[in-house]
Structures are given as C-alpha cells and as structure tokens.
Amino acid sequence: MGEGMMFVRASGLRYLGAVALVGALLTGVAWSGGRPADGKPSPAVPAKPARASHLPGYNLDRNAYFGDLHVHTYLSNDAYIFNVRRTPDDAYRFARGEAIGHAGGFDIRLAGGPLDFVAVTDHAEFMSAIREAAKPDTPLHALPFTQGLFSTDPAQIQKAFTAFAVGRQTGSLPKEFNNPDIVSRAWKEVQEAAARNNQPGKFTTLVGYEYTSAPGGRNLHRNVIFRSAKVPDLPYSSSESADPENLWRTMDIWRGKGIQALAIPHNANGSDGLMFDSVRMNGQSIDRAYAELRARNEPLTEITQIKGTSETHPTLSPNDEWANFEIMDSYIGRDIKVTKFAGSYVRRALEDGLLMRDKLGINGFKLGFIGSSDTHNAAPGSVEEPNYFSKVGRTDGTADLRRSIPPYGARTWDGVPMPDPKAPTVPPSSLGGQRFSRGLGGGKFSRRDLRCPEAPGDLCHLGATHPGAVFAGYSFPADLTQRTDAVHQPMPGACPWAAI
Numbered sequence: 001m002g003e004g005m006m007f008v009r010a011s012g013l014r015y016l017g018a019v020a021l022v023g024a025l026l027t028g029v030a031w032s033g034g035r036p037a038d039g040k041p042s043p044a045v046p047a048k049p050a051r052a053s054h055l056p057g058y059n060l061d062r063n064a065y066f067g068d069l070h071v072h073t074y075l076s077n078d079a080y081i082f083n084v085r086r087t088p089d090d091a092y093r094f095a096r097g098e099a100i101g102h103a104g105g106f107d108i109r110l111a112g113g114p115l116d117f118v119a120v121t122d123h124a125e126f127m128s129a130i131r132e133a134a135k136p137d138t139p140l141h142a143l144p145f146t147q148g149l150f151s152t153d154p155a156q157i158q159k160a161f162t163a164f165a166v167g168r169q170t171g172s173l174p175k176e177f178n179n180p181d182i183v184s185r186a187w188k189e190v191q192e193a194a195a196r197n198n199q200p201g202k203f204t205t206l207v208g209y210e211y212t213s214a215p216g217g218r219n220l221h222r223n224v225i226f227r228s229a230k231v232p233d234l235p236y237s238s239s240e241s242a243d244p245e246n247l248w249r250t251m252d253i254w255r256g257k258g259i260q261a262l263a264i265p266h267n268a269n270g271s272d273g274l275m276f277d278s279v280r281m282n283g284q285s286i287d288r289a290y291a292e293l294r295a296r297n298e299p300l301t302e303i304t305q306i307k308g309t310s311e312t313h314p315t316l317s318p319n320d321e322w323a324n325f326e327i328m329d330s331y332i333g334r335d336i337k338v339t340k341f342a343g344s345y346v347r348r349a350l351e352d353g354l355l356m357r358d359k360l361g362i363n364g365f366k367l368g369f370i371g372s373s374d375t376h377n378a379a380p381g382s383v384e385e386p387n388y389f390s391k392v393g394r395t396d397g398t399a400d401l402r403r404s405i406p407p408y409g410a411r412t413w414d415g416v417p418m419p420d421p422k423a424p425t426v427p428p429s430s431l432g433g434q435r436f437s438r439g440l441g442g443g444k445f446s447r448r449d450l451r452c453p454e455a456p457g458d459l460c461h462l463g464a465t466h467p468g469a470v471f472a473g474y475s476f477p478a479d480l481t482q483r484t485d486a487v488h489q490p491m492p493g494a495c496p497w498a499a500i
C-alpha cells in the first residue's frame with residue numbers, strides 16, 4: 001500500500017500506557033491486493049494500486065493511529081429506540097473532540113483528544129426504519145406496532161427494544177418495514193456524511209455498516225468496512241442471508257466490480273460456538289475453497305468491546321489466571337447462557353486455524369485483532385474509564401442505570417437485587433501505520449498491522465519493542481532489546497508491530 005504523512009499523533013498516546021499487545025499478522029489479503037492466505041492471487045481481485053509518494057510525517061518505523069470501527073447512530077433502530085438522535089455527522093464531530101448531546105440529557109466529549117479514523121457502522125437491517133416511524137406523516141408511524149417505541153422511560157424502552165428485536169428475528173415485523181427506499185436514503189446519508197467529514201491525512205472516515213446476523217440469537221455480527229467511497233447501492237444484510245458465507249460471496253462479487261471491503265466479526269463470545277466453528281454454517285465440512293473465501297474477506301476480528309472480550313475463556317485456558325477477564329457469558333440481549341466456548345473465542349480459533357492450514361493448506365482463521373466501542377451514542381472512542389457513559393443511550397448512561405452503584409440513591413447493596421456486572425471499558429482500535437487516510441489505511445487493516453489492548457502477552461514470543469511496537473518471531477540477535485536502532489533491523493521471519 002501507499003505510505004503516509006504527517007506526524008505521530010499525541011491523541012493516541014493517552015492509550016499507549018494501557019496497550020498490552022496483540023495478535024496475528026502477516027501478509028495482507030483483501031485490501032493489499034487480495035492475496036489469500038497461501039499467497040496465490042485471487043482471480044476476483046484487481047491489481048495492487050500504485051505506490052503513493054511519501055508525505056510529510058512519513059516514518060519508516062510507522063506511526064500509531066487510533067480510531068473506532070464500530071459506531072452506531074440514530075440510523076440504527078436500536079439506538080433510536082434508546083432515544084439516541086445523534087447523526088453520523090455528530091459521530092464524526094465527537095471523534096474530532098467536539099461535544100455532542102447524550103440521550104440522557106447531558107453533553108459528552110472525549111477527554112483524551114480526537115481520534116484519527118472512524119467508521120460509522122449502523123445496522124443494515126431495516127436501517128433507519130424506526131427514525132422513519134417517528135415522523136408523523138409516514139406509513140410506519142401509523143402502525144400499531146410502532147406506537148410505544150419512543151418512550152423515554154428505561155423500562156418502556158427495554159420493552160420496545162425487545163418487541164422490535166423479536167419481530168426482526170422471527171420475521172414478524174410489519175411489511176412496511178421492508179422498504180428499500182428507506183434503507184437507500186439512510187445509506188446515502190451514511191456515505192454523504194463520510195465524504196463531508198473525511199480529511200485525508202488528518203481525520204479519516206470510512207463508509208461501513210453492520211451485518212447483524214444472529215441465528216437463534218447466536219451472534220454472527222460483522223462490520224463491513226469499505227476502502228473507498230465506491231460502495232454497493234445497498235448494504236448486504238442478514239435479511240438476505242444469515243449465513244456469513246453468503247456475505248463473503250457478495251463481497252467477492254463487489255470486489256470484481258472494484259468495490260473493496262472487509263468484514264470484521266465481533267462478539268464471538270455471544271455466538272455459542274458458531275463464530276469460529278469447525279464446520280460451515282450449512283453443516284458441510286470446511287474445505288479449501290471455504291478457507292480461502294473466509295481468509296480473503298475477513299482478515300480481522302474485533303476481540304474486545306463494551307460487550308466483553310472474545311479472547312479466551314477459563315474453560316479453554318485453565319492455566320491462564322486472566323482468562324475470566326471481562327467475560328460475557330450469555331447471548332447478546334438474551335437470558336440464554338453460552339455453553340459452547342470452543343468456536344466462541346479467538347485464542348482457540350488461532351490454534352484451529354493452524355490445524356486448518358495443516359489439513360487444507362489454507363488458514364481461514366489467520367486474524368488480526370481490533371478493539372472497538374460499539375457505541376450506540378454516536379460517540380466513537382467513548383470508552384474512557386473516568387469519562388464513561390456506556391453505549392446504549394438513555395438506558396445505561398449513568399452509573400446508577402448500569403447498576404455500577406446501588407440504585408435509587410442507596411449507599412449499600414443491602415436489600416438490593418444483584419446487579420448486572422459493571423460494563424467493562426476498553427480502549428478503541430489502534431493501528432500501527434503511517435499517517436492514516438482511506439487508501440493508506442486499507443493496507444494497514446489488511447496487513448493485520450493492528451494492536452488491541454488487553455490481549456495477553458503469552459500469544460507472542462517478544463523480540464524487540466519501541467514505543468507501542470511489538471515484534472514477534474524467533475532467532476533474534478541476543479542484544480536486540482538493548483539496541484536503540486532495534487526497529488530498523490532487518491528481521492527475517494519477524495512480524496511487524498504486534499504480530500505472531
């Protein structure tokens with residue numbers, strides 16, 4: 001990919017102290033020219049674009065950039081039900097450090113300074129339908145179903161959300177929801193906001209959306225991130241197919257038309273074994289074509305976010321005393337316990353990927369890691385511990401509502417029902433790379449040159465470090481960690497930044 005510009009940004013540095021390390025690596029796929037895992041060219045992928053010239057701030061050792069690739073606004077139906085009225089433009093303003101209004105009636109603002117890149121990723125399914133239903137002159141507004149969806153009472157909001165979620169999962173939403181014109185208008189709004197707010201080399205916006213598949217409540221969500229402004233007429237949603245394999249096939253078709261995208265799964269922890277399963281969703285065994293298809297379209301995974309970590313589980317890592325860190329042990333939004341942990345966590349998936357490679361010659365689970373917020377407040381990067389208002393609008397904006405403190409002004413938990421666990425906070429994605437802009441950023445993502453906080457150090461054999469950088473590999477010179485020019489050393493077999 002091309003090289004970058006400008007300077008190392010201080011905005012990212014606020015997180016560096018907390019950044020531990022990360023994940024997987026290696027040669028790029030999708031955006032870096034479309035090589036699948038075995039390095040053979042994919043027939044569906046256009047040639048690698050010409051290399052850009054160096055820009056101000058170019059750094060051979062790469063700069064660190066920080067952003068959020070999982071952001072919902074009022075275009076997401078759940079966010080609207082949670083009283084969120086902030087727009088994609090508001091999300092970008094917030095990411096740049098401006099204050100926006102929270103659904104709870106107070107202003108919110110990043111304390112640590114602006115982000116470098118953001119993708120707004122609203123749910124594709126019936127995108128913006130609830131906002132449409134709120135307009136008095138629309139057919140959706142007249143439906144009995146939509147009455148009561150706009151309460152400001154947290155208990156009523158929860159009821160409305162459940163009614164909508166069940167309607168969506170069972171296919172029982174009124175037919176008026178199935179209006180491609182509504183999705184089309186919203187999708188245009190997403191694209192126009194990204195175009196308006198993109199400042200190459202300074203603040204990068206990426207067009208994206210969320211593919212929200214959850215068969216039987218088992219989470220298979222993906223965010224689909226586009227490399228450029230060239231995107232399909234409509235997002236491909238789980239309403240068309242709940243099987244991510246069909247999403248990847250669609251992405252291959254897009255790529256053949258010059259539309260480049262990658263999919264990033266999240267909350268494997270709520271998939272009950274489905275996300276990194278040992279068989280395909282259609283029940284057939286994994287073959288080489290499947291592994292290539294997956295590797296080509298899905299080089300990254302979101303390993304942590306506000307709904308917990310998907311890294312590992314105590315049953316999978318019994319000797320890891322940190323394996324119970326920020327675990328979410330139930331289906332998303334459902335009172336159903338996860339029982340299948342293999343297939344639900346990334347560390348095991350990396351092992352399974354190596355076995356897949358041995359068997360098929362292709363590793364379909366060679367994953368880079370990101371951490372995101374999944375904010376539904378249009379507030380990218382809003383995971384700062386001392387400045388925390390969680391993620392779902394009016395229902396969890398305060399410590400009291402989250403049950404992080406005893407409710408109703410009580411000073412103790414005596415006589416109070418057991419609370420939900422305090423929602424964890426995680427720093428957002430960080431990228432090791434040059435100054436970030438859309439075309440440049442594509443290479444960083446596909447090269448898996450990403451780091452994610454809170455991943456354990458035992459994934460990597462550490463070689464050398466410089467601020468924020470981790471190398472992994474074997475046969476490093478013995479004095480490497482003492483050398484001030486360590487990161488300049490040619491290290492055959494080593495993976496840049498945090499890679500294994």
Ligand SMILES: [Zn+2]
Nearest residue numbers: 210212221266
């Ligand atoms: Zn999701």
Ligand SMILES: [Zn+2]
Nearest residue numbers: 070072210374
């Ligand atoms: Zn989401």
